[in-house]
Amino acid sequence: MDVKQLNALLTVAETGSVTRAAQLLHLVQSAVTRQVQALEDELGVQLFERTRTGMLLTEAGSRLAETARHVMTELERAEAEVRQNAGTVQGIVAVGLLESVSDLVAEPLVAQLARAHPQVELRLYTAFAGHLRQWLYDGILDVALLFGITDPSAISVAPLATEALWAVAPPDAGLSPDRPVPYAEVARHPVIAPARGNGLRTLLEEVAARAGTTARVAIETNSARVQKQLVAKGHGWAVLPAICVADEVSSRTLSMAALDDPDAQRQLVLAMPRSRRRSAATEVVARSLVALLRDAAGDGRWPSVQWQAAQPSGKAT
Template sequence: MDVKQLKALVTVAEVGSVTRAAEVLHLVQPAVTRQIRTLERDLGVALFERTRQGMRPTDAGVILLERARRALNELERARAEIQPAPGAVTGIVTIGLLDSAGDLLAEPLVSAIARDHPGIDLRVLTAYSGHLRQWLDDGDLDLSLLYDLDGTPSLNVRPLVREKLWAVAPPPDGLRAATPVPFEQVASHPLVMPAAGHGLRALIDAAAARAGTAMNVVVQTNSMHVQKQLVRAGHGWTILPGVGIAGDVATGSLSAAPLCEPTTWRSIVLGTPRAGRTAPATDVVAQELTRQVHAALRQGLWPSAQPSDSAP
């Protein structure tokens, strides 16, 4: 099993055709076919099946693909970390940002890294915290923002921010930042909620229990964008962190107010793997992300948030 065979495997899976894979790899078709067949012979299993839609990985192929992608990624990372000049920080860094904080942090982070460390190949993924933690544990991320998480056997965490959850409604309902809304009042409306199992939903369920109030959940979704879209369309209210709706409130497309009775906080941390070597490029990105978070707090861009070392 060699690198060329793994590249052929991954490319065929991605484009669905040996012919197109040969074009991508700048090889003749028989060479790609030979690499796949050699892999199958060495492993004693079929890695692809031919369908009307093209080449589809078998169950064994899916397993090998996952490992092959990681192996090729690690080789690419190692190549990128070999410094072309003394003092230069180079390498590939894949960072996870919470879906709610992506609009606030992604652009200034990318701009700062491009300006100060052009040798770093920065890759940014956004998702809910549960997905980001899984990707971090699986080795698909080098560092990530997460929330309401202490250290685990596999992860180190650095607390960064504490922020309140907000009630979010259509503009005609007239919620205002200066007037917090009791949870009981929020629960009197139909609610568009994060899907069960997400960390944000767990916080909201816990707040409902403390308030002794049942919720009328009419829609559940795993997308913050869809949550806000449905609220704008009049399907109900929702509950989101302030950072996720600051822009919408500023443009008047949503109205929002901090949640109270009970006031509900979430804690955002920076997570990194405990195991393995931390590349210099990863340290640089972690430091810059921390600076960007603190800058957003100082500039008042992160509603009802405070550094984690501040008192509630």
């Protein structure tokens, strides 16, 4: 098993076609076929199902492809670090961002690093907290913004901020940012919520339990943007972190107010794997990320937040 074979496996898996994979790899089709067959012969398993619609990974192929992605990523990281010039911060950094935070920091982070450290290659991933946490465990991510960390044994975390949850309603609901609303008022309406297993859904259920009621979930969607769209059209109410509705506070496309529950909040943390040595590039990216969030909390772009980190730092504890 070698790097060329693993690269062929991944390219065929991503394209679903040996012909297309050969074009991308600048090889003849027979060479790609030989590399895949050599892997199958060596491992004694079938890695692809050859169908009329394309090449589909088998269960064994999916497991190998997942490992191969990790191997190729680590090799790319190692190559970037080894080639680093003295005095230059260089390398590949994979950053995980919660969907709710990505609009606030993704573009500013890219712009800041392009100016200060152009040799740092960013790979930005957006997902829900559970997925980001798993990707940290699996070594896919170097650093991530998370909430709801209950078992930090495999990752190190540094608390950044505590963020309030808000009730989000249609424009004519009459909610006001300066008048907190009890969850009982939210419960009087159909609730548009994330699916079970999502961290925000868990927070919603905890809020409902403290209020002595249950959330009457009418629609489930794992997209805050879709939640806001449905709320704006009058299909129900939602409970979202304040950062998700920052733009709508001034545009008045929604009606919103903080929940009248001091425990209705989530804690945002900076998380990194414990098992991996942190490169200079990772430290630079982490510090930049924290500084951007701190500035947003200080200038009002991030509403209803209590900043906790003493100063920007890439070093989680």
